[in-house]
Amino acid sequence: MPELPEVEVVRRGVDRWAQGRTVESVSVTDIRSLRRHDVSASSEAARIESFVSALVGRRLAAPQRRGKFLWIPLETPLVAASPDADAGAGAGETIRPAPTHALLIHLGMSGQVLINTPSEPSQKHLKITLDLQLPGTETNQMRFIDQRIFGGMQISELVNSAHPSGSVPAAAAHIAADPLEPAMNAEEFFRSLRRKKTSLKRALLDQTMISGIGNIYADEALWFAQLHYLRPTGTMTRAEAARLLIAVEQVMLAALEAGGTSFDALYVNVNGASGYFDRSLQSYGRTGQPCRRCAETPRAALIRRDPFMGRSSFWCPTCQPRPRRLRA
DNA sequence: GAAGTCCTGGTG
DNA sequence: CACCAGGACTTC
Numbered sequence: 001m002p003e004l005p006e007v008e009v010v011r012r013g014v015d016r017w018a019q020g021r022t023v024e025s026v027s028v029t030d031i032r033s034l035r036r037h038d039v040s041a042s043s044e045a046a047r048i049e050s051f052v053s054a055l056v057g058r059r060l061a062a063p064q065r066r067g068k069f070l071w072i073p074l075e076t077p078l079v080a081a082s083p084d085a086d087a088g089a090g091a092g093e094t095i096r097p098a099p100t101h102a103l104l105i106h107l108g109m110s111g112q113v114l115i116n117t118p119s120e121p122s123q124k125h126l127k128i129t130l131d132l133q134l135p136g137t138e139t140n141q142m143r144f145i146d147q148r149i150f151g152g153m154q155i156s157e158l159v160n161s162a163h164p165s166g167s168v169p170a171a172a173a174h175i176a177a178d179p180l181e182p183a184m185n186a187e188e189f190f191r192s193l194r195r196k197k198t199s200l201k202r203a204l205l206d207q208t209m210i211s212g213i214g215n216i217y218a219d220e221a222l223w224f225a226q227l228h229y230l231r232p233t234g235t236m237t238r239a240e241a242a243r244l245l246i247a248v249e250q251v252m253l254a255a256l257e258a259g260g261t262s263f264d265a266l267y268v269n270v271n272g273a274s275g276y277f278d279r280s281l282q283s284y285g286r287t288g289q290p291c292r293r294c295a296e297t298p299r300a301a302l303i304r305r306d307p308f309m310g311r312s313s314f315w316c317p318t319c320q321p322r323p324r325r326l327r328a
Numbered sequence: 329g330a331a332g333t334c335c336t337g338g339t340g
Numbered sequence: 341c342a343c344c345a346g347g348a349c350t351t352c
Contacts, residue, residue, distance in 0.1 A: 001346060035334080036349090068347080109335085109346045148335045150347065198329085207348080215346070310331085311346065 002107040004178055004212030005255035007068050010113050014063040014072065017115045018142050021134035022059045022077070026052045033129035033146055036171070037154035054101060054155040055132065061099055064165045066181070067211025069106055069172040073099035073158060073165075101157050104169045105144070108151025114143045178212035179248045190241035193233040199326075200236070201229035201313060204248070213248060216284045217255070219314045221247040223283040223293075228320045229306075229313045232327055254280060283314040291316035 002010070028034065028048050041047035058074040065071075078094045105113065130153065132142040144153060156169035162183050168175075177183040192209055193200075203209050204218040213221070222229055224247035227240060236244075258280060282292055287305040294300050294316065301318040 003347095032335085106348080108348085110337095146335095147337070148346080150335065202329090205347085311344095 001109055001214055001216060002068065002111065003214040003217050003255075004065075004067060004180070005217075005252050005259050007065055007070050007107060007212075008180075008256055009259045010107070011063045011065045011070050013115065014060075014070070014113060014142070018060050018072075018132075018134055019062055020059065022057065023055045024133040024135050026055050026130065026132050028052070028130045030129035030146075030149065032149045033144060033152045034154065035149075036152050051153075051155060055103065060103075060134070062165075064102075064163065064168075065178075066163055066168060066172060067175050067178040067207055068214070069104065069169070069175060069211075071102040071104045071156070071169050071172070073102045073167075074155075075099050099158060101155055102169050104154050104156040104171055106151045106153075108146065108148065110147040111151030112145045114145060116141055175207050175211045176209055179210065179245065179252055180212075184210075184245070186242050186245050187238075189245050190236070190238050193236045193241055196233045198233055199229060200227060200231040200233055200244075201308065203233050205309070210248070212252070215311050216281070217248070217251055219284045220251045220282060222320060223314075223316065224251060226319050228322050229308065229315060230326055231323050232325065235323070235325070283316065286314060291319060294318045 028051065031044050031048065034047055034051055038047050038050045041050060055074070057077055059077065061073040061075050063070060063072045076097050076099075078096055105111070107113075129146050129149070130144045134140055134142055144151075146152075154171060156171040158167040159170050159173055160166065161168040161173065162177070164182065189210060193203055196203055196206075196209065198206075201218050201222065204213045204221065205215070219229070221244060225240070225244040227244060283303055286303040288302050291301050291303055297318075299318045301316050303314055303316055306313045306315070
């Protein structure tokens with residue numbers, strides 16, 4: 001399940017292998033991956049057409065990321081400076097207008113971005129949903145694969161924003177800064193927690209409060225910070241909020257390191273997850289296993305699993321005691 | 329703010 | 341064969 005670290009691995013792969021290439025053609029194999037693209041299109045054909053025409057001939061600029069959203073700003077082709085222009089533009093000078101739109105990608109649960117894969121996927125469940133042809137020497141194809149089609153791509157207008165790149169796609173403009181952005185601020189995080197009347201894990205999963213965190217890293221960060229997932233956000237202290245934010249950052253960076261170690265031209269992606277999961281997870285998926293923090297103490301406990309928000313929460317009863325009051 | 333929706337491979 | 345997993349969005 002791609003969360004921030006996995007998406008960042010993909011971003012780096014796209015940056016290395018596809019950035020600077022011009023899209024030659026696009027083929028859409030499963031329109032469901034374009035569910036969120038041009039929702040006002042009058043027909044499926046019109047939706048595909050508007051997606052394809054927005055991409056063909058465009059040069060892929062440096063890919064950007066916020067939380068779990070990834071986007072590639074689209075540059076218009078080089079335009080020769082007008083020969084009639086003033087003396088400022090010399091012969092052979094070109095103008096590259098700033099991108100106004102981006103290809104916005106969300107991996108959902110099972111999305112992958114692959115570069116230069118064989119025409120047939122290695123496994124049946126790797127469902128190809130669309131391909132971009134990118135003429136180039138090393139690589140010439142960027143492919144989107146999505147088994148469960150929760151993810152997708154869309155063309156979105158870029159709007160000015162505090163993001164390091166200066167803009168974000170309009171379709172992702174409601175997403176908050178993520179823990180690895182310079183804009184992330186502990187004091188603001190603390191205040192937004194205090195304002196919100198909800199449980200701590202719900203807040204961590206709310207992409208408009210802090211972005212990039214999914215079910216897995218939420219539980220991991222709560223374990224590291226020794227906080228219970230049902231803790232009312234209104235009762236959080238400044239110190240606890242700071243501790244939590246540091247835990248989030250640390251778990252993200254550790255996962256990134258583990259997931260970012262290996263990718264080649266074939267796999268931009270890739271489950272940063274698979275390598276990291278088995279070894280480093282402290283709470284997620286460890287139901288009934290000893291908590292690695294309190295294991296050697298007199299109060300050693302086993303990791304518990306509770307149903308939460310239609311999914312699961314994993315926690316240690318000793319290290320993350322349930323709050324007495326569940327409402328602020 | 330809870331529930332429903334989108335999906336399908338994998339598991340009980 | 342029923343059910344689970346999951347993120348983001350819509351709907352009550």
